Amino acid sequence: MKIVAHIPEKDKIYIKDDKTEIELSDKNNTGIIEGKPERLTVFKKPSESNHTVPAVLLHILTGVFQGLFYIVTVNIASDWYNQVDPVVLSCDFSADTQKTDTVTISLKKAKYIKDTDEYVLPMINLSPKTETEIKYEFDETALQNGRFFYIKKILCMIFSIVFFISFGVFLISRDIPLISLAVLFAGAAVGTVISMLQIKKQKKIYMKVYDSIKRTIG
Numbered sequence: 001m002k003i004v005a006h007i008p009e010k011d012k013i014y015i016k017d018d019k020t021e022i023e024l025s026d027k028n029n030t031g032i033i034e035g036k037p038e039r040l041t042v043f044k045k046p047s048e049s050n051h052t053v054p055a056v057l058l059h060i061l062t063g064v065f066q067g068l069f070y071i072v073t074v075n076i077a078s079d080w081y082n083q084v085d086p087v088v089l090s091c092d093f094s095a096d097t098q099k100t101d102t103v104t105i106s107l108k109k110a111k112y113i114k115d116t117d118e119y120v121l122p123m124i125n126l127s128p129k130t131e132t133e134i135k136y137e138f139d140e141t142a143l144q145n146g147r148f149f150y151i152k153k154i155l156c157m158i159f160s161i162v163f164f165i166s167f168g169v170f171l172i173s174r175d176i177p178l179i180s181l182a183v184l185f186a187g188a189a190v191g192t193v194i195s196m197l198q199i200k201k202q203k204k205i206y207m208k209v210y211d212s213i214k215r216t217i218g
Contacts, residue, residue, distance in 0.1 A: 001037060001095060005029045006106040011085070013107060015042050024105075036095075042105055042124065043090035047142035050149065059152050067160025070153055080202075081112050081209045084146035087217065088137040089122050093130050100128055112209050119212040136217045140210070147206050154198045158191045 003015050005024040012025045017037035024031050033040065059066070070076065077083070087110045095103060104127040111120045121136060 001033045001035075001040075002102040003031045003033060004102060004104045005031075006104070008107065008109045011107065011109065013042055013044055013105070015040060015105075017041075038095060039092060040095050040103070041090060041092050044085070044088050046088055046137075046139050047084075047145055049141055050145045059156070063152075063156045064160045064163050066153075067156030067158070068164075070157050071160065076153075076157070078150070079114075080146045080150035081143070081205065082109075084142045085110060085122070086139050086143040086146075086209070086213060087122055088139045089124060089134065090137075091124050091126075091132050091134045093126055093132040095130070103127070112212060114208075117208060117212055119209070119216045121216060138213055138217060143206065143209060143213075147202050151199055151202055155195050158194055159188075162188060162191045 003022070003024065005013060005015075007013060007024065007026045007029060009026050012023060015022050015024065015031065015033065017033055017035075017040055019035075020033050022031035022033065089107075106125040106127075108123040108125075110122040112118075113120065124132075124134065126132060
């Protein structure tokens with residue numbers, strides 16, 4: 001049986017029967033399940049944490065350069081909660097192999113509507129239409145990953161600005177080390193305060209999205 005999937009950018013789904021499991025993405029959206037399976041399952045896999053010790057160390061060592069990259073590319077989108085997929089979907093369905101040898105799957109991502117504090121669950125459509133059983137599971141790790149990545153991006157940009165301003169002042173006033181040192185500490189203090197305010201703000205947003213998802217899927 002041929003499987004054709006229409007999937008959002010940078011997303012993946014998996015399709016399996018009793019014997020076979022295939023992975024499809026937005027770039028590789030066609031696969032084959034051997035034979036004539038009576039039941040198929042479409043599902044997504046839970047996320048793995050992106051804030052491991054090696055990842056955090058890498059961010060610390062390259063933070064200034066990452067911040068410069070984000071500033072240059074104006075990569076400051078704040079809707080991080082819609083850049084991740086914190087609801088794992090699985091769908092069991094019957095495959096009518098007598099009528100068709102191709103199943104088309106269309107997946108629509110979940111979305112959090114901030115203005116109404118509403119969480120819209122991901123949707124899946126099958127063609128030809130068939131009886132389906134859809135289950136949803138909260139993937140808290142995905143939501144944590146999104147918040148971590150956004151906060152990391154903000155911190156990198158703040159300390160990149162502080163670094164280059166401090167470096168510029170140092171070059172200008174290197175004969176007066178006390179001025180350079182004062183600017184460095186002042187910049188670090190301002191950067192730390194802004195960073196803490198951002199962390200607090202993103203925690204509030206995180207909890208609003210978290211509560212909305214829990215209300216939606218129970």
